[in-house]
Amino acid sequence: MxxxxxxxxxxxxxxxxxxxxxxxxxxxxxxxxxxxxxxxxxxxxxxxxxxxxxxxxxxxxxxxxxxxxxxxxxxxxxxxxxxxxxxxxxxxxxxxxxxxxxxxxxxxxxxxxxxxxxxxxxxxxxxxxxxxxxxxxxxxxxxxxxxSLNLDFAVPLSFIALAMPTLKNKKYYYVALVSSICSILFYELPYNLGLLVSGAIAMIFGSFLLRSKK
Amino acid sequence: MKYEGIWFVILGLALGTFVIRSTFIYLSSRIKISERFKEIFSLIPAAIFPALVVPMTFYHKGTNEIFFYKERFIVLIIATIVCYKYKSVFITIISGLIILYVMS
Known part of the structure; x- marks a missing residue:
């Protein structure tokens, strides 16, 4: 443990x-x-x-x-x-x-x-x-x-470490990539909606991806 | 108390999180979840975490600077590669902080 x-x-x-x-x-x-x-x-x-x-x-x-x-x-x-x-x-x-x-x-x-x-x-x-x-x-x-130690940067770093073990294969990496790109494009949406919109698009993309055999 | 809405946030988030954690555990003897749904749920971290960390670092200095001040974003990419290689939370955080410190 x-x-x-x-x-x-x-x-x-x-x-x-x-x-x-x-x-x-x-x-x-x-x-x-x-x-x-x-x-x-x-x-x-x-x-x-x-x-x-x-x-x-x-x-x-x-x-x-x-x-x-x-x-x-x-x-x-x-x-x-x-x-x-x-x-x-x-x-x-x-x-x-x-x-x-x-x-x-x-x-x-x-x-x-x-x-x-x-x-x-x-x-x-x-x-x-x-x-x-x-x-x-x-x-x-x-x-x-x-x-000067930029300790706040440890937050995104620790999130990377949380997400990494859940990426089981290439499809999950594509989902992560789509989510990243969307989050840059939708950043200016109000009320932090960029996160929700990007997450939703990545989920929809991913569920289609999982359905396709490869 | 510095933030007016803090107790609403604490209690709302506590309740919402407990519902997420417990619903399927409480219903476990009554429902059966299909493999297809489990597969879709397994996409959640890949869909959510990048949408959190990428804007956090890419727009660290706001949206006016599109091409400059991207050191945090660059270090994040390096740290992602480090994390992929070493699979360690500890190494990922420490190396990321050191590289950022050296770069800035």
């Missing part, structure tokens, strides 16, 4: 540092971290807050970023099928890119369904602990780092 720590460390530190740059209070950052518990959407939400984007737009944008979790949720639903409601609820809450990645990397070695559930919940709890811990460290020490 330890292999996921290096993935959470920079991400958590950045979240904490961004929170302190944005001058969020400890309670606000804590609530964001515990209630939302989804780093990528949190980082974007704080960035949009700083740019005075309307709250509704921020929520929609964050939700769109987290749509990818449907994929993990569908895959985990087969494992959690027989579990009790509290375990399903906890399992849902703990669903993150990193917990899912660690679980899928090890699921072949787990024999029974109970073992799989236990491993997944354990990985998720471990993840959540380190996440909260590193965010706190970033929040406390973020202010001391010089701005």
């Amino acid at each position: 330890m292999p996921n720590v290096p993935a959470v460390l920079p991400f958590g530190l950045i979240m904490g540092a961004v929170g302190s740059t944005a001058e969020l209070s400890g309670v606000e950052l804590g609530a964001l971290n515990i209630l939302v518990f989804a780093g990528a959407s949190q980082l974007v939400a704080v960035d949009l807050l700083m740019r005075d984007v309307p709250s509704t737009v921020i929520v929609i944008t964050g939700v769109v970023i987290n749509l990818r979790m449907i994929l993990y949720s569908v895959s985990l639903s087969e494992v959690l099928k027989g579990s009790s409601l509290p375990v399903k609820t906890l399992g849902s809450y703990l669903l993150t890119d990193q917990a899912y990645a660690v679980y899928t990397a090890n699921s072949n070695q787990l024999n029974s369904r109970d073992e799989k559930v236990a491993f997944y919940i354990g990985a998720g709890l471990c993840m959540s602990f380190f996440w909260q811990f590193f965010v706190l460290i970033g929040f406390i020490f973020g202010n001391f780092l010089p701005s």
